Amino acid sequence: MAARCVGLARRVLPVLARPLGSAPRSLCTATKQKNSGQNLEEDPGASTQKAEPPSSEKVLVEEKVRLEEQLKETTEKYKRALADTENLRQRSQKLVEDAKLYGIQGFCKDLLEVADILEKATQSVPLDEVREDNPHLKSLYEGLVMTEVQIQKVFMKHGLLRLDPVGAKFDPYEHEALFHAPVEGKEPGTVALVSKVGYKLHGRTLRPALVGVVKEA
Numbered sequence: 001m002a003a004r005c006v007g008l009a010r011r012v013l014p015v016l017a018r019p020l021g022s023a024p025r026s027l028c029t030a031t032k033q034k035n036s037g038q039n040l041e042e043d044p045g046a047s048t049q050k051a052e053p054p055s056s057e058k059v060l061v062e063e064k065v066r067l068e069e070q071l072k073e074t075t076e077k078y079k080r081a082l083a084d085t086e087n088l089r090q091r092s093q094k095l096v097e098d099a100k101l102y103g104i105q106g107f108c109k110d111l112l113e114v115a116d117i118l119e120k121a122t123q124s125v126p127l128d129e130v131r132e133d134n135p136h137l138k139s140l141y142e143g144l145v146m147t148e149v150q151i152q153k154v155f156m157k158h159g160l161l162r163l164d165p166v167g168a169k170f171d172p173y174e175h176e177a178l179f180h181a182p183v184e185g186k187e188p189g190t191v192a193l194v195s196k197v198g199y200k201l202h203g204r205t206l207r208p209a210l211v212g213v214v215k216e217a
Contacts, residue, residue, distance in 0.1 A: 118148040163198035163209045165191045176208040182217040
């Protein structure tokens with residue numbers, strides 16, 4: 001009997017000596033395993049969400065596209081502004097150059113009348129009267145001729161050229177036709193007579209020549 005009691009005591013004492021917290025620990029372990037099982041079940045959905053690009057990246061891509069379009073538009077406007085500025089500069093430079101070249105055309109027109117008078121004066125003097133025994137007329141005639149030559153030199157110096165188109169083809173930009181008449185031995189459309197010479201200032205017609213044009217018989 002005593003031996004049985006001793007054996008029972010040996011089996012019961014280790015159980016009583018075990019800590020009381022062992023059961024909760026096993027319960028916590030089971031709970032953790034359960035929670036981990038739930039997390040494993042929820043992982044496929046989480047991985048699906050991570051596979052999709054975040055909304056912030058979409059916003060950045062859209063912002064990049066918008067900025068690139070804005071940069072392209074700004075660059076085009078800048079190029080057009082440069083082209084407009086260059087055209088304006090060239091036009092302004094051309095206006096300044098034209099002002100330098102043609103700023104004296106009003107003054108030149110007034111001098112043309114003086115040249116016309118000198119030409120008529122020399123043409124009105126009979127050449128057979130210009131003799132040594134008539135020194136006064138000879139001196140006057142030579143003075144008029146020298147003055148006419150000098151004024152033409154001044155005209156040429158400033159780009160003013162005389163137009164005397166006898167025998168030349170009629171040009172409506174340089175000539176003004178007073179009449180048309182048939183002339184034997186002359187080609188139709190050419191200038192047969194110059195009533196008043198014309199002038200050009202730096203290539204631009206300042207005064208057209210007054211002419212008579214040959215027409216077909």
